[in-house]
Amino acid sequence: MPTSYVKRILDAQIYDLVVRTPIDEAPQLSLRLGNRVLLKREDLQPIFSFKLRGAYNKMLSLGKAELAKGVIAASAGNHAQGLAMAAQKIGAKATIVMPTTTPQIKVNAVKALGAKVILQGDSYDEASDYAQRLVIEKEMTYIHPFDDPEVIAGQGTIAMEILQQVPERLDAVFIAVGGGGLCAGMAAYIKTVRPEIKVIAVEAEDSACLDAAMKAGRRVRLKNVGIFADGTAVAQIGKETFRILKDTVDEVITVSVDEICASIKDTFDDTRSICEPAGALGLAGLKKYVGRTGAKEQTLLAVECGANINFDRLRYISERTEIGEKREAILAVTIPEEPGSFKAFCASLNKRNITEFNYRMGGASQAHIFVGVQVVSDDDRYNLVADLGDKGYPVVDMTDNEIAKLHIRHMVGGRAKEATDEMIFTFEFPERPGALMKFLTRLGDRWNISMFHYRNHGSADGKVLAGLQIPRKDRKKAHVFLDDLEYSWAEETENPAYQFFLS
Template sequence: MLETYVKKILCSRVYDVAVETPIHPAPFLSERLGNTVLLKREDLQPVFSFKIRGAYNKLAQLTDEQRAKGVVAASAGNHAQGLAYAARHMGVKATIVMPRTTPEIKVKAVRARGARVVLHGDAFDEALAYSQKLVKEKGFTYIHPYDDPDTIAGQGTVAMEILRQHQGHIDAIFVPVGGGGLAAGIAAYVKYLRPQIKVIGVEPTEAACLKAAMDAGERVVLSQVGLFADGVAVAQIGEHTFEVCRHYVDEVITVSTDEMCAAIKDIYDDTRSICEPAGCLGVAGIKKYVEREGCQGQVLIAIDSGANINFDRLRHVAERAELGEQREALLAVTIPERPGSFKAFCQAIGKRAITEFNYRYHDSGEAHIFVGVQTHPELDPRGALVQQLCDQGFPVLDLTDNELAKLHIRHMVGGHAAQVTDEVVLRFEFPERPGALFNFLNKLGGRWNISMFHYRNHGAAWGRVVAGLQVPEDERSQVPEALASIGYPYWDESDNPAYRLFLG
């Protein structure tokens, strides 16, 4: 089987459209992990993913008659773009069926590459069924996104380039897995020529169809598939692809959404490029592998497989990156509701940076604060922080792995507080540097009760805070003087209609 694939890979026609992408070093990550990490930059293909290779090779293998009739695929992702691009280059009519719910941006991207887009059904299954109907009715050839030997061979050219470009020692290659086309192509080529190199598949925990099949010894259908890494959100590994992967992929590593976000940041830090969630899987897998094996000095290559991410999603990625790195803990902490208790809490936190602080007055006895604190996986793990706070009399609920808290509750801490009278609402800006928030809370905290506080570190030079202070009418005149001593610019927002409507 391997020899057949290797011949197919060597004869693949991909370079009419695909480029030979470079292998780039990842110096920061290499230094951190104590291994040489290299990135095969498939995000630099004309359609920003490797999918163009398999799609073009498949088209190139069709007969003239098949090409004349046209091709069809059901996809809203990278396969659609790769196929549209390849088909236009070859002068083949391509029809792409997408569910009606597909975001306009994806529809436009495929149309811009010259394919005809048909919107059909509400879910992918219906789009797929319709594309099969077009095969029967119009005589189009269906181009599978991964489960086809010619597509697998096209993707395998990635491995051919790696072994040619990096002729020195390689310990392992980490490959993102969706339906398994890329992994099968790479495994076939590498295991034929350099079998001592490990080929390791990487999947999101929520979409681990190859792992499930390897464990079961047969292809299984996942009952649910997480969509965060949309490029690899596949419920069942392909038939052809599994036949190769089950024998030639050494193991499959799974990673969480937060670990993917952290890997996107790692790639950004080293290359100043942003990849899509599926694209970072190789790097996320390397990090887990190194942690598990404790290996040093190895040469580890990750396929950076694509960069098609909607800009809007970056907010979520940035929000989660530190959690994925175990550099942030999210905690619900109970503190006494009285002047000075914020200060006591900050003292308990010690030198650690506060990354988020959300609080709204609840009752006169105790206050629940939603707080983010910087931690370090080895030097200052979150377990130690939680223990320390408990020892100092602050009950803690660890929310770091709580999806509801991370996605929603953190944005919802607030509401009207009927018992709060005399509330003055102030918005501040202060230069973001270690200890600045602590100083700020310290100076603000002792005098008047804090009835509301919101802060989130956004990695910007300026920190922004909104705080509510309970200042009796006859002390109002002392506020400007007290704030002047803090020394940060501020705005009185007590009459802001947004505050009145939602919090006041």
């Protein structure tokens, strides 16, 4: 089955617009992991993403009549830019429907290439539905971002280049997956030409539609899709891409937000390039694979597939990097409320570097401190927690506590005796101008807001930690009310981060 794609890939006449991107060594990461690590630099395409390959290859396959109608696509950004540039090259009109949550840098880039942009819906799927309506109403030619043979073949040219550039031993290739076009095209070529090379698909944990499909043996639609890695935030793997991937992928690895952030930093350290979250998925999967298998002295390649990122997102990414790299432990520690106790605690760390320290007096005899401590691995973190416990310090490890990392670290010390009947909730809503005000309006004034923390991270979703004073008799009604808000929410009243520092 993949054999038919090899001819399509070899026949792709895209190189009057597409760049044959280099493969860079990653010397620092190679030394640290004990393997030869290579990066395929698709961030160096004219649109800073591999998506130009598939979009242009598809456009070249269209007849004059189809081009005359104008082309349309739904995209979170990179396919949009690829199609806009391809249309500009050919001289066709392009319309792009983008989710309202699309980073502004991608919206501006598409407009600069001469395409018409329509912002519609809060997700790729909503944008896609609207684009399909326009196809019917205006008889435009639809260019699918991933589930099209010509698009898949265009993306597969990356694999052709890799096997030409690395003719010697290559043990595994790590490829980001959203809808699956990139991975399907590459896997079809690699498994036909050099089947001994492992093809490993990598997804964000909160948008792992291929992993879900592989486990179910069929395509499934995710109920919720996280959009930190917005370039791969797809609820369902493509029909054609899954037909290819189910027989050609050796393994699917899922990675966390923290692991993605750490890989963005690793890429920067070795190449001085800054990739977008989806662009770092391949490397995050590579690192996780090495950590799990103990692979040594192998040649491993990750596709750095995109670099379209809003600059203000880097603040959030940098905060999460050290945790993702297993180099920081976030701890809640109880120390005596007495002179010299902070100094004694620091001495007990045995010269470890303190990366963060938050504290405010909260009682007469004990103090709860929120502290970040430098470590070198998860095992080192576990040993630190055990060592502090042996020295008499009650410790709660909050390194994996999302509430602690996103909110509590910015709020430590804010206690109020008047905050009776307080319940704690997290909310998520699409991040766009006016979104916070819209959220507050829908939340209404039914119950008093006793605590509120929101911080714009430059990402596609806004995250709020809120305290509401809800009498016990109203709590069942409150859950019904919150469900009707149509925002993602969760109760966090018993979360230890809240209990330690704000309760």
